[in-house]
Amino acid sequence: MKSMQSSRPIRPYDTVLISGCSSGIGLATAELLHQQGYQVIATYRKTEDLSRLEAYGFFGYIQLDLADSNSINQAWQKALELSNHKIYALFNNAAFGIPGALEDVSREALENQFQTNVFGTHQLTQLAVKHMLVHSGGRILQNSSVLGFIPMSLRGSYNASKFALEGLTATQRLELANDPIDLVLLQPGPIISQFRYNAHQNYLKWIADQPSRYEATYHNMTNRLTAETAPAPFTLPAEAVAEVALKALRAKRPKVQYPITVPTKVFHFIRRLLPARWLDYLLILASGGGKR
Structure with a gap:
């Protein structure tokens, strides 16, 4: 079984590959790890993001689209070349959400959601x-969510993708129990990032143009996603997740999961206490999805 020691020094060849570094959690984590001495290989999906990322002086930059199997294979080979075949850690961060009631989420939309959040992440x-x-072990951090273990109305496709990620991670952790590889779940709650903006863009692409009995709810949801207001209570900056990622990388024996933000910690607690229907009622109130 794995070591019980509590801390681990950074070694010169500690290369970390991070998906989704154009903004938010990925960028904040890349910055912090770079400052702490890690060799960060930052990935980006859109070509126009490269020039901005290069200003940070990371170890390497690779274009990566998790919805494209060929892109994943090519990116991985480039990462191996950059690191002299010594990648210590992978941080699977890239993901997005398609908001909408599940009755309005088409098979095509759900497949699109899973291509990046599940299938591409699994391939990487x-x-x-x-x-x-074959290279002395390593560490894999999976960026999940409070929605990876708690469902909320109008977030069903994203919920399903993160539930799937947590299931895959938990299973593979068992399979690797006697190998020198640690799989770690990070579980953020509300974080300041581009997630709401991107979610609105995906709503417009996949949901907005079809008739729905949730029309009034979608109107309110759109207002929340596009509002330029102060963050909701308990919202943390992306740097809060970056600090936990650093902690998980530095630990000799990291925790299985790291709940981040007050809502995530609270829901971990109350889901063990409340009967299922009581929890459903609370989640309906919390997500604002019970009214049409």
Whole structure:
């Protein structure tokens, strides 16, 4: 079984590959790890993001689209070349959400959601595991969510993708229990990022143009997603997740999961206490999805 020691020094070849570094959690984590001495390989999806990222002086930059299997394979090979085949850690951060009631989410939309959040992430994880098994182990951080273990109305496709990620991670953690690879779940709650803006864009693409009995609810949801107001209570900056990612990388024996933000910690607690229907009622109130 894995070591019980509590801290681990950074080594010169500690290269970390991070998906989704154009903004938010990915960028904040890349910055912090770079400052702490890690060799950060930052990935981006859109070509126009490269020039901005290069200003940070990271170890390397690779274009990566998790919805494209060929892009994943090519990005991984480039990462191996950059790191001299010594990648210590992978941080699977890239993801997005398609907001909308599940009755309005088409099969095509759900498949699109899973292509990035689940299938692409799984493929990249597979490549990392095979590499780490023959290169003295390593660490894989999975950026999940409070919505990876708690459902909320109008977030069903994102919920499902994060529930799937947590299930895959938990299973693979068992399979690797006797190998020198740690799989760690980060579980943020509300974080200041581009997530709301991107969610609104996906709502417009996949949901907005079809008739729905949730029309009034969607109107209110759109107002929340596009409002330029102060963050909701308990919202933390992306740097809060970056600090936890650093902690998980530095630990000799990291925790299985790291709840981040007050809502995540509270829901971990109350889901063990409340009967299912009581919890449903609370989640309906919390998510604002019970009214049409």
